[in-house]
Structure formats: C-alpha cells, structure tokens
Amino acid sequence: xxxxxxxxxxxxxxxxxxxxxxxxxxxxxxxxxxxxxxxxxxxxxxxxxxxxxxxxxxxxxxxxxxxxxxxxxxxxxxxxxxxxxxxxxxxxxxxxxxxxxxxxxxxxxxxxxxxxxxxxxxxxxxxxxxxxxxxxxxxxxxxxxxxxxxxxxxxxxxxxxxxxxxxxxxxxxxxxxxxxxxxxxxxxxxxxxxxxxxxxxxxxxxxxxxxxxxxxxxxxxxxxxxxxxxxxxxxxxxxxxxxxxxxxxxxxxxxxxxxxxxxxxxxxxxxxxxxxxxxxxxxxxxxxxxxxxxxxxxxxxxxxxxxxxxxxxxxxxxxxxxxxxxxxxxxxxxxxxxxxxxxxxxxxxxxxxxxxxxxxxxxxxxxxxxxxxxxxxxxxxxxxxxxxxxxxxxxxxxxxxxxxxxxxxxxxxxxxxxxxxxxx
Amino acid sequence: xxxxxxxxxxxxxxxxxxxxxxxxxxxxxxxxxxxxxxxxxxxxxxxxxxxxxxxxxxxxxxxxxxxxxxxxxxxxxxxxxxxxxxxxxxxxxxxxxxxxxxxxxxxxxxxxxxxxxxxxxxxxxxxxxxxxxxxxxxxxxxxxxxxxxxxxxxxxxxxxxxxxxxxxxxxxxxxxxxxxxxxxxxxxxxxxxxxxxxxxxxxxxxxxxxxxxxxxxxxxxxxxxxxxxxxxxxxxxxxxxxxxxxxxxxxxxxxxxxxxxxxxxxxxxxxxxxxxxxxxxxxxxxxxxxxxxxxxxxxxxxx
Numbered sequence: 001x002x003x004x005x006x007x008x009x010x011x012x013x014x015x016x017x018x019x020x021x022x023x024x025x026x027x028x029x030x031x032x033x034x035x036x037x038x039x040x041x042x043x044x045x046x047x048x049x050x051x052x053x054x055x056x057x058x059x060x061x062x063x064x065x066x067x068x069x070x071x072x073x074x075x076x077x078x079x080x081x082x083x084x085x086x087x088x089x090x091x092x093x094x095x096x097x098x099x100x101x102x103x104x105x106x107x108x109x110x111x112x113x114x115x116x117x118x119x120x121x122x123x124x125x126x127x128x129x130x131x132x133x134x135x136x137x138x139x140x141x142x143x144x145x146x147x148x149x150x151x152x153x154x155x156x157x158x159x160x161x162x163x164x165x166x167x168x169x170x171x172x173x174x175x176x177x178x179x180x181x182x183x184x185x186x187x188x189x190x191x192x193x194x195x196x197x198x199x200x201x202x203x204x205x206x207x208x209x210x211x212x213x214x215x216x217x218x219x220x221x222x223x224x225x226x227x228x229x230x231x232x233x234x235x236x237x238x239x240x241x242x243x244x245x246x247x248x249x250x251x252x253x254x255x256x257x258x259x260x261x262x263x264x265x266x267x268x269x270x271x272x273x274x275x276x277x278x279x280x281x282x283x284x285x286x287x288x289x290x291x292x293x294x295x296x297x298x299x300x301x302x303x304x305x306x307x308x309x310x311x312x313x314x315x316x317x318x319x320x321x322x323x324x325x326x327x328x329x330x331x332x333x334x335x336x337x338x339x340x341x342x343x344x345x346x347x348x349x350x351x352x353x354x355x356x357x358x359x360x361x362x363x364x365x366x367x368x369x370x371x372x373x374x375x376x377x378x379x380x381x382x383x384x385x386x387x388x389x390x391x392x393x394x395x396x397x398x399x400x401x402x403x404x405x406x407x408x409x410x411x412x413x414x415x416x417x418x419x420x421x422x423x424x
Numbered sequence: 425x426x427x428x429x430x431x432x433x434x435x436x437x438x439x440x441x442x443x444x445x446x447x448x449x450x451x452x453x454x455x456x457x458x459x460x461x462x463x464x465x466x467x468x469x470x471x472x473x474x475x476x477x478x479x480x481x482x483x484x485x486x487x488x489x490x491x492x493x494x495x496x497x498x499x500x501x502x503x504x505x506x507x508x509x510x511x512x513x514x515x516x517x518x519x520x521x522x523x524x525x526x527x528x529x530x531x532x533x534x535x536x537x538x539x540x541x542x543x544x545x546x547x548x549x550x551x552x553x554x555x556x557x558x559x560x561x562x563x564x565x566x567x568x569x570x571x572x573x574x575x576x577x578x579x580x581x582x583x584x585x586x587x588x589x590x591x592x593x594x595x596x597x598x599x600x601x602x603x604x605x606x607x608x609x610x611x612x613x614x615x616x617x618x619x620x621x622x623x624x625x626x627x628x629x630x631x632x633x634x635x636x637x638x639x640x641x642x643x644x645x646x647x648x649x650x651x652x653x654x655x656x657x658x659x660x661x662x663x664x665x666x667x668x669x670x671x672x673x674x675x676x677x678x679x680x681x682x683x684x685x686x687x688x689x690x691x692x693x694x695x696x697x698x699x700x701x702x703x704x705x706x707x708x709x710x711x712x713x714x715x716x717x718x719x720x721x722x723x724x725x726x727x
Contacts, residue, residue: 079694083486200591206678208693249679256595256677267677271573272594415693420504422689423511423681 037064040322045070046092047077049344050170050307054377055335063329065322081106081310090323091310096140096209096407098166098310102154107310109148109163114324117331117348122398125168125306125347126160130399139213139231139404142168142306166308167327168347170339173302173397177268177278181292190214190221190300193275194248203267203276204245206257208418209411213303213403214277215241221300231406235413242417246424257422261285268293280343283390288380295390301402302391308347340364341377345394367393471707478700487696495701505686505702509709512682515597515672516665519604523661524654526605527612531653532646534613535620536628551613563603563671570594570602595677603675608664612657619653620646655721659714666710 044051044067051071059067070088072080078100081091085106093101101107112118123129128136128143136143146168147161148154156165178187183198193202193214205211216230219241227237248254255273258264265285267273278295286293309330311323329335336346337355341364346352353361362368367389374383383389391397408414481490499505530551538544554562569575570593577589592598623646631641669684683706690699 073692075692075694079486203677254677254679255591256679259673259678266567270568270571272571416502416504419681419686419689422678422685423504423508 037322040065040319041068042066042089042319042323042326043068043070043087044090044092044309045072045077045080045088046309047071047074047094047307050092050339052338054338058334059326059329062334063322063325065326067326085312085314089312089315089319090326091312092169092307093166093310094305094307094405095142095145095166096305096405098308099140099145099156100407102145102148102156102165105154106313107165108313108315109151109153109165110167110311110324110327111151112160112162112164114328115164115167115331116328117351120348120350121168121331122345122347122349124171124398125308130395134399137301137304137401137403138227138229139303139406141404142166142171142308166310167331168306168308169330169335170344170346171304171306171398172280172344173304173391173401174277174279175298175302175391176275176296177264177283177286178294178296179268179271179274179292180294182271182274187275187296188299190217190298191223193218193277194222194244194253196251196253198253198275200252200255201272201274202253203256203258203264203273204254205264205277206259206422208415209407210303210305210405211277212238212241212408212414212418213405215245217298217300217303217402219244221298230403232408233410233414235410238410238414238417242421246421249421249424284343284376284380284382288382297391297397297400301400302397303403303405304398304401305405338377341375343382343389345398349394363387363389365394367391367396474700474703477697478704480697480700482695482697487694495698496705499698499701499705504681508681508683508686511680512666512684515600515604515682516662518601519608519665520658520661522601522605523609523612524658526609527616527657528650528654530609530613531616531620531650532642534617535623536646548617551610555610559607560670560674562607563674566599566603566606566675567594570599595675595679597676597680600672600675600680603671604665604668607671608661611660611664612654615656615660616650616653619650623649651721652723655717655723658717662713662717663710666706666713 042065046069051069053069056067056069059065067090074094074097077091077093078097080087081093081097081101082104085104091101091107098107115121123131123134125142125146128141144158145156146165147157147159148163148165149157149161150163153161153163176187176190176193182201192198193204204214212233213230216225216227216233216237219225220227220230222244224244225237225240227233233241256263256267258267258276261279261282264276264278264282267276268278268282268286269289269291280295283293283295309327311320315323331346331348331351333346333348333351333353333355336348336352339346340349340352340356341360343364345365349365353365356364359371360374363370363374363383369388370383370385372385373381374387376382477487478495479491479493480487481492481494482488534544534547538547567574571577572589572591572594574594576593577586580586581589627645627649628641631645636644666682667684669682669688672680672682672685673688683702687699687702687706690696690702
C-alpha cells in the first residue's frame with residue numbers, strides 16, 4: 001500500500017463525473033515508487049495565470065511528490081529561464097518566451113511517446129491548424145516553436161518530430177473589452193478603439209510586447225497599414241504604427257494606460273474607460289461586481305496566447321520520471337477542468353470534460369446557453385442561466401485567431417519606440 | 425594671530441599630547457569606523473556598482489561586462505530623454521512652489537499664531553496623522569475621488585458649477601502634482617517649523633518697535649532666518665519628486681513619464697545597464713541641483 005500510491009480523486013468528483021473519470025484515472029498511472037516519490041521536490045516557476053496553489057496541493061494528493069510554485073511576471077520568467085537554469089525543474093512559460101529561451105539550451109526536449117494524451121492535444125499545438133481547413137495565424141504560432149529535431153536539438157523544426165519543447169497547458173484568445181451600457185451600439189471592429197466617439201474613454205495596455213500587437217490589429221482594421229506579419233514587424237511598420245497611436249494619444253483618445261490586471265478592472269468598472277484591451281478574467285472580475293462588460297468578438301479576429309511547461313535540462317533519473325508523470329497528470333483533465341472553468345482552454349479538452357458538469361462544458365466550451373448558474377473554481381458567480389459565453393464556442397473563438405503573441409526580431413527597437421509613445 | 429594659536433597649542437603641553445596621540449587617533453578611527461563601514465557597504469558600494477554596470481552591455485535577457493559608452497550615447501542623444509528630464513524638472517518645480525507656499529504658511533501659523541506649546545505640539549502631530557498610512561494608499565485614494573464619476577465631479581455637477589464631468593481632474597499633470605503636494609508638504613512643514621521655533625522672539629518685537637509692518641517683518645526678519653529650514657525642506661521635496669516613479673505612473677494613468685519611469689521600464693525589460701546609466705545621470709542631476717541650492721544657504725553654519 002505504501003509502495004505504489006494510486007491516483008486518487010475525491011469521492012465527489014468520482015460520483016459527479018462517473019465513468020469518464022474512471023477512464024481518466026487509469027491513464028496517468030505513476031511509474032515511480034512511493035516512498036521515494038515523497039522525497040521528490042520539483043520546482044516550477046511561471047506567470048501567475050497557471051501557477052496555482054490548488055494545483056500544487058492536488059499534485060501532492062494525486063502523485064505524492066511536492067511541487068513548489070513560484071509566480072513571476074513574464075519579463076522575470078524570461079530572465080530566469082535564460083540565465084538561471086539551476087533554479088528550476090519545470091518552467092511554465094509562454095510560447096514566445098520559449099522562442100527566446102530555447103537557444104540557451106536550458107530546457108530539454110520531451111519524448112512525445114511518453115506523453116499519453118499526445119495524440120489528443122489540440123491541433124494548434126501540433127500542426128498549427130485547429131482543424132484541417134484552418135489557416136495558420138501570424139506571430140509566434142505555438143507549433144512553430146513546439147518541436148525540435150531530437151533530444152539535444154536547438155533548432156525548431158516544422159513537423160511533429162516526436163520531441164516537443166513545451167507541453168501546452170493553457171491558452172486563450174484575447175480581444176477588446178467594452179461597456180455595452182455606456183456605448184449603446186454594436187462594436188464589431190478593432191478600429192473602434194481609436195474612434196473619436198470614444199475620445200478620453202479608451203485605454204490600451206502598457207506592456208510593449210502585447211500592446212504593439214493590439215495596436216497592429218487596430219491599424220490593420222482601420223485600413224492604414226497591412227502587415228506582412230504582425231508578430232514580426234519591420235522598423236518602418238513599427239514607426240507607422242506608433243505614429244498613428246501617438247497622434248491619437250495627443251488628441252486625448254486615451255484616458256489612461258494600464259499595466260496590471262487590477263488597473264484594467266478598475267478603469268472599466270469605474271466607467272473611466274468604455275473600450276480597452278483586456279484579459280478574459282478581468283472581464284469576469286468586472287461582471288462579478290454587477291457591471292455589464294462584454295469580451296467583444298471582432299471581425300478581424302483575436303490576438304491569442306499560449307503557455308506550456310518545459311523541462312529543465314538538469315532533470316534526469318527519477319526526477320525526470322516524476323516530471324513526465326506530472327505532465328501526464330496535467331493533461332489528464334483535473335487541471336484542464338479547473339482552468340476551463342476560469343475561461344481558459346486546456347490542451348486536451350476532452351479529458352477536462354470529465355471534470356466539468358454538462359452545464360459548465362456547454363457554457364465554456366461549446367458556447368451553449370447556461371442551463372444553471374456558472375461559478376468559478378473559487379465560488380464566484382460568473383453567469384446566470386440563459387447567458388452564453390462572449391465569442392461562442394471553442395471552435396468559433398480559437399478558429400478566429402488573427403495573430404499569436406510574439407517576440408519580434410526588432411524587439412529592442414520596438415521597445416524604444418514604445419517608450420517614446422508613453423513619453424509623448 | 426592665527427599663526428600664534430596654531431603654534432601655541434602644541435607647545436603649551438607637549439609631553440602629555442605626544443604620549444596620548446597614537447591612542448587618541450586609534451580611538452577616533454574606531455569610533456568613525458562603524459558609520460564608515462555601514463555607509464561604505466550600503467551607500468558607496470551600491471552606487472559604484474551602478475556606475476560600473478552603466479558601462480556594461482545587454483542582450484535581450486542577459487547583461488555582460490564591458491566598457492562602452494553605448495548606454496550614455498543613446499540616453500543623451502535621444503529626444504525622449506530630454507523631454508522626460510524636462511517633465512521631471514517641471515513636476516519638481518511646480519511641486520516645490522506649492523509645498524513651499526503651503527508648508528511655510530502652516531509652519532508660520534503653528535510657530536507664531538498658536539501661543540501655547542501644548543497646542544503647537546498637538547496641531548503638529550495632527551499634521552503627521554496622514555503619514556500613519558502608506559504612501560501608496562494616500563495616493564491611490566485620490567483616484568476614486570477625482571474620477572469621472574468620482575466625488576469631486578458629482579459634487580461640482582450637483583452644485584451646478586459644471587455641466588459635464590471634468591476629465592482633467594484625473595490622469596493628468598494636475599492629478600500628479602496634486603498627489604505630490606499632498607504627499608510631500610509635510611517634508612516642508614517640519615524643517616521650516618523647526619527653524620521658526622528657534623527664532624528669538626525679541627527680534628520680532630525689535631522689528632515692530634522699529635516700525636516695521638507685518639509684511640516687512642515677515643520678509644526681512646522671518647524669511648531670512650527661516651532659510652535653512654526652507655532649504656532642507658526643498659532638498660527633501662526636490663529629491664523625492666525627482667526620484668519618484670510610482671506616483672507619476674498611477675496618477676497620470678501611465679500617460680506621462682518622468683526619469684524614474686524610464687528607469688523602471690528599463691528594469692522591467694531587463695536592460696539593467698541602460699537603467700544604471702539613466703540612474704547615474706539622474707543622480708548627477710540631483711546632486712547638481714542640491715549643490716546649487718547649498719550655494720544660497722550654508723546649512724552647516726546656520727544650524
């Protein structure tokens with residue numbers, strides 16, 4: 001009994017999810033021995049989005065080893081992954097960070113034959129296509145930095161080589177948030193952000209790497225600029241984009257810029273701003289105060305982002321086995337269900353279904369009307385019966401991605417221009 | 425005269441001095457050592473590190489030792505730097521004028537109009553009460569107050585003073601300076617009040633007896649005697665405002681920049697060498713400003 005810990009799920013989730021859960025429990029069977037497992041400590045760091053203490057607790061419960069979580073902002077995450085390989089075992093990073101960090105050799109490729117759910121991972125992360133007919137979006141699309149040639153490969157390859165850089169964990173499609181009650185008419189295009197109608201009531205986020213993408217979506221929607229690749233602009237494109245926004249700023253288009261999640265919530269909730277770039281949970285936070293707020297789907301599509309876990313090149317032996325167990329457990333559904341009930345997507349949605357009610361699955365994934373109150377994992381009410389998710393189903397939202405968060409070749413130039421924009 | 429005293433002292437009692445001399449030197453050094461070590465470790469060394477790093481180079485996610493002037497070259501030739509330094513000086517100057525006027529008035533009232541020492545102390549403590557909460561909270565609490573649907577605007581609207589909410593109340597230079605003045609006026613009040621309390625009251629009586637009006641007494645007697653206090657307060661306010669970044673970020677809604685924000689942006693993007701170079705230039709600027717200020721008043725002498 002003490003030698004091999006079984007993966008245990010609580011009675012409640014067993015009853016609720018029934019046979020599907022039984023199927024899932026069979027999959028992530030741990031391969032490491034119990035007593036020694038308890039001494040294993042894996043150190044994970046990443047952005048706050050998926051570094052959840054609930055996950056660490058559940059890992060201890062299900063797999064027996066300890067997962068230490070450190071949450072940092074994305075700049076610090078990049079720096080740490082690139083410069084301090086001894087300080088972590090598992091890196092929870094975004095795909096564009098992977099593009100920057102992989103060449104340092106601090107991460108090791110993963111053998112996909114050891115990933116039980118590999119074949120069920122959403123196509124975006126393997127072929128770049130959600131379904132066979134989709135087109136691949138601009139920017140750092142996850143599949144372009146998702147594979148390397150072999151265990152020690154440093155060059156990304158454009159096919160499913162069997163060696164994966166990051167196992168996708170969490171992703172979503174971002175768009176503009178609006179206050180329908182203060183706008184009073186339909187909003188359908190990114191260009192509305194610079195519409196003089198909203199002078200002094202618009203905002204954009206002051207994080208250059210993401211802000212420039214939102215700017216590009218707006219400029220393209222206005223018909224001012226057509227980009228070859230919004231995720232990798234030329235200096236001229238950067239200049240023209242910043243010029244358009246500098247002019248708007250000087251004309252008083254923006255009420256403020258925001259840098260943190262809380263700031264974006266407060267700007268929207270207080271009515272200072274009626275249209276701005278926003279993140280999905282911020283919309284939820286505004287709505288939970290009883291203030292109407294829509295995550296507006298737009299004709300030009302979404303700006304998307306994705307994160308995944310990568311393994312430190314220092315991992316070997318039993319720790320490496322434990323890390324594979326962790327990855328398999330991650331994809332087995334419990335975490336996916338947890339994240340999807342916050343409005344994110346998991347890499348293998350089917351396994352998450354077993355950990356969600358039919359109502360939740362219908363609302364979050366299929367874009368159906370809620371048949372009952374939708375609550376977050378922490379118990380906040382997010383939607384009432386009869387409401388549908390902004391943007392609709394998974395296929396509708398992830399199928400309409402226009403570009404992925406990216407790091408440009410001209411990144412340093414872009415950052416300087418961004419500083420000029422802020423000081424203008 | 426001076427020659428005499430210098431030569432006279434050692435010759436007066438040569439024997440005991442030469443016996444005690446090494447001992448006394450040693451004690452002196454030992455007594456100065458703790459402070460010197462603390463300052464050396466926690467002030468001089470960090471500043472030297474910043475200066476050294478400011479000549480280093482940086483890639484996107486690492487820094488490497490070098491000796492190059494790229495950071496300074498970019499900094500000093502960029503139009504943004506000049507605009508941002510200009511903005512920083514503007515904030516410092518306006519805040520200085522406002523805090524000086526308010527601070528002087530408050531200190532004057534406390535020192536010369538309140539007669540009883542008990543009340544003086546009580547009212548002075550009252551001034552410090554806001555400092556019991558954090559700097560950031562005092563600043564952020566302005567945001568809901570000044571907002572478009574905030575208390576200020578709704579009050580003005582209901583009184584019929586304005587027809588539409590005033591947008592410039594929040595996320596503007598106005599709100600930045602308002603927050604600065606609110607945060608830093610006490611740093612002006614304290615030193616001015618302190619020097620005023622030490623003015624000999626008979627001087628004021630003498631001025632009155634000599635026929636000076638109230639304004640003349642204020643301008644020709646009190647202000648000159650309060651100069652050291654004003655200068656200390658000025659140094660506080662100017663250095664605090666010039667080094668700030670968080671007030672400008674929050675109160676301007678990230679729409680304005682000062683030097684502190686340039687540094688904080690660079691740090692966020694892991695460009696430590698560039699941040700160091702900016703910090704060095706800012707440090708030199710602030711030291712120059714203080715140097716100029718000290719030309720006007722010899723604080724050491726006046727204290």
